[in-house]
Amino acid sequence: MVCDKCSCEGVVLKTVRWRDGDRTFVLCDPCFGPLADSLWIVAGPVAAHGRCRVCGGWSSVRELVEQKQGGKWDAPSGVCQECLR
Numbered sequence: 001m002v003c004d005k006c007s008c009e010g011v012v013l014k015t016v017r018w019r020d021g022d023r024t025f026v027l028c029d030p031c032f033g034p035l036a037d038s039l040w041i042v043a044g045p046v047a048a049h050g051r052c053r054v055c056g057g058w059s060s061v062r063e064l065v066e067q068k069q070g071g072k073w074d075a076p077s078g079v080c081q082e083c084l085r
């Protein structure tokens with residue numbers, strides 16, 4: 001998960017959308033704070049993400065295999081479905 005505004009990475013970021021628009025994006029807490037009045041928080045289908053050790057991408061923990069705890073940012077790490085193929 002990468003914050004759309006500052007590009008920082010985090011295990012759990014807020015999924016939000018503008019109150020007058022349909023586009024959703026993700027924000028970290030520091031970026032969300034000042035914008036809270038203009039945004040709705042969208043309940044995401046996935047609460048926790050893990051890091052793929054092969055491609056470095058974020059994936060739902062349910063889609064990662066060979067998981068290990070304690071990766072970068074304390075996120076679980078594993079291998080995503082894309083890299084399994």
Ligand SMILES: [Zn+2]
Nearest residue numbers: 003006028031
């Ligand atoms: Zn941010």
Ligand SMILES: [Zn+2]
Nearest residue numbers: 052055080083
């Ligand atoms: Zn991968």
